[in-house]
Amino acid sequence: MQTKKKHFGSKFWPSFWRELSNDGLGLTALILLISLFLLIFFGQFFVPSNIGSMSDIMNSNLPPMTNGHILGTTDSGADFILTLIASxxxxxxxxxxxxxxxxxxxxxxxxxxxxxxxxxxxxxxxxIDFWLVMPLVMILAIIFSTAKGLSIWNLILILAALSWPANVRLVRTLTLSEVNRDYVQAAKISGTPWYKILFSGILPNISSTIISDYALTLAGSIGIESGLTFLGFGLKAGTSSLGSMLTVLNGSASTIYVRWWLWVPVTLILIILTFGFVVLGQIVRRSVDQRQSLD
Structure with missing residues (x-):
């Protein structure tokens, strides 16, 4: 009788939870990310649709615990926590x-x-070599300053179009390390189509590194967007993001030391996101490696 082949999750998830239970840093990262995601998901029901373009001068820059605003308001008069959720x-x-x-x-x-x-x-x-030596930060600054701000989807397309070379080089190197292995040569001899060899044979064997690279790209993309928007480029006016909320640091020293609530929560969320994705990416990579070793 033929044994039924187990699906991906039957081997991956036990390995993932085993790795996670033995990694206190990873468990902390998961708890922080889940808490943040829940806050963002449920908080969306209370965020006004015009929060990015709101203008309420009478309620601008209120300190924490004023008029029902736990962390005060932004310079546009919007509730700080709701703005943080939208950003x-x-x-x-x-x-x-x-x-x-x-x-x-x-x-x-x-x-x-x-x-x-x-x-x-x-x-x-x-x-790719030519692309990697180009001053991409300057190119992004020129594009964004010319466009006078971009929508979220246009920003995604531009960042992706300029960020792919290093990732392609990595996957190409991983593929080169696999093409001469016995299972690939056997598949070629048996007449297996090249796309099946690539996506059914080689891809699963390099997936752990790709997953780790995805986590790094995810964390890096959030950091790039925040940095560009903080410098005055990136998203168009009226679109909330973590970078736009950090522009308060461009003000006087009193803003940094006295009105700490305007930038400390934003910085903490950036740290949680980048730290959490990178750490969990490494745990997922180890879990996939264990699953493959058991196949």
Whole structure:
């Protein structure tokens, strides 16, 4: 009688929970991320649709615990916590959007050129080498200053279009390390189509590194967006993000030391997001490696 093959989760999740239970840092990161996601999800029901463009001068810059505002209000008069929720949501959308697009591009492009090699691989690598030495920060600054601010989706497309080369190089290197292995050669001899070899054979064996790279790209994309918006580039006016909330640090020293509530919560959320995604990405990578070793 043929044994039924177990699905991915039957081996991955036990490995994941075992790794997580033995990693106090990872467990802390998971709890912080879940708490933050729940706050963002349920907080959305209380966030006004015009919170990014709100203008209430009479209630602007209120200190904490004033008129029912736990952390006070922003300079536009909006509740600080609700603004923080909307900003975190937008930054997460940008981070996940950029990381997903970059990872898809790197998987398809990197695996194809690594598998086939030849002149296509040589030309692609020269293009990537040229792209990697370009001053991308300056290019982003020029694009954003010319566009006078971008929507969330346009920002995702631009960041993804400029961020893929390093990820493609990584996947191409991983693919090169697999193409000469016995299972790939056996699949070629048996007449298996190249796309099945790539996506059914090679991809599962390099997936752990790709997952870890996805987590790093996700955390990095949130940081890039926050940095660009903080410098005055990036999202258009009226769109809340963690970077736009940190612009209060451009003010006087009294803003930094006296009105700490305007930037400390934003900084903590940025730390939780970047720290949490990177740590969990490493745990997922180890879990996938364990699952593959049991196959």
């Amino acid at each position: 975190a949501k937008n930054s997460l959308i940008i981070g996940f959007g950029v990381a997903t697009l970059v990872t898809l591009i790197s998987i398809v492009f990197g695996m194809v050129i690594g598998y086939f090699g030849g002149w296509a691989d040589w030309i692609s690598m020269r293009l």
